[in-house]
Amino acid sequence: MSNISQHISKKFDVALDDIHNKVLGMGGLVEEQLKKALLSFINSEQKTAEIVIENESQVNTAEVAIDQLYINILVRQQPAAGDLRMLSAISKTITDLERVGDEAEKIAKMAIELLDKKDPKFAYTSINSLGKFVSQMLHDALDAFAKLDSKLALEVALREPESDKYYASIMRELITHMMENTKNISGSLDAIWATRSLERIGDHSKNICENVIYLVEGMDVRHISIEKMQEMIKSDR
């Protein structure tokens, strides 16, 4: 390798490291938003909910900045196949992170909606459990992204059906509660929206994991079945 191409390659590695770190920074911000949103919902903390809503624009700004950086790298340097996979995975991951930010904001808004309704907190224990579950999924998905660990990514992606089970169970609880008395409908619907947002955060975390697998293994796993994914783990270990 000539000195020049080494130089170019090093410069490129620095740029790639930089954008990778910025995605992790955005991930940290989004995790913090989710943590606060869940807290505001479960403990009826108006101020915390307002902070989440206020900080939502920071998530959007981070997305736009990273996207610009991504295009700049594509234009100025001419990345090789492996690096392009990294850039493509980054581009998709920040879209998912931005949407997790949106869902966190929605949860905070529902927390505020519910303040006025003075409904007894129904199904909150279950909603909190789902919240903790998907927060961990997001955290581990970002960890897999940080370490470029496709096995961890696969393991996290496989947790998604469990978050669906939580979701279905909470929905049953809330619908039953609505059926008992029409007065429960309005508050239960707000809780349903928050639950739906949490379930979507599980989906986005799974998407991030699929991006990591694609990045590391060069394998598109977006539309394959759980059985197939499990086979992949088995054959790999």
Added chain:
Amino acid sequence: MSNISQHISKKFDVALDDIHNKVLGMGGLVEEQLKKALLSFINSEQKTAEIVIENESQVNTAEVAIDQLYINILVRQQPAAGDLRMLSAISKTITDLERVGDEAEKIAKMAIELLDKKDPKFAYTSINSLGKFVSQMLHDALDAFAKLDSKLALEVALREPESDKYYASIMRELITHMMENTKNISGSLDAIWATRSLERIGDHSKNICENVIYLVEGMDVRHISIEKMQEMIKSDR
């Protein structure tokens, strides 16, 4: 320009045209899915709903194929800045189209859910209006993408608040209906999910428009306000 670079450039144009056409093909498929899903919901047509669910995998296959093509172009040819914007817009657009496909499938599933419930069809006229409205948004967004028409894209993006108004009005209708009798809850919730899916299709159509604007104008309009967008139209015309 040397003969070789002309040759490369022409080859590249062909590749870009090809991927652009494939996205439009995927768009046509998704439009068809939405049309059938809405029909199945409004007219309680079980068979039509089943066709939508069956064809959903075609949408996924199209997304994966185009994504692969996109990476291949990035790796084999070294596109210039303008072409990269096109490729980036394509990558984001197929993600939105895939999600419209997902929402169409959800609407078809709700149509099937509602078959057994034998509820009187409540708020269906309004839901049909919202369905027609977002179908037109999707159609025009794809038209703007086909013609690379940023003005049309901006005009369609600005329709999104109107779809939100439809959505809010249907939600009020359905919640009132639930309040009247707890027997209405289960069917109304299914209708709420379908309405929510339609509203999201409006969002995705808006995203596609923003991709077109970015592609043509090189301007990121994702997180700017409606007022700002309207200013942009005025200053441009």
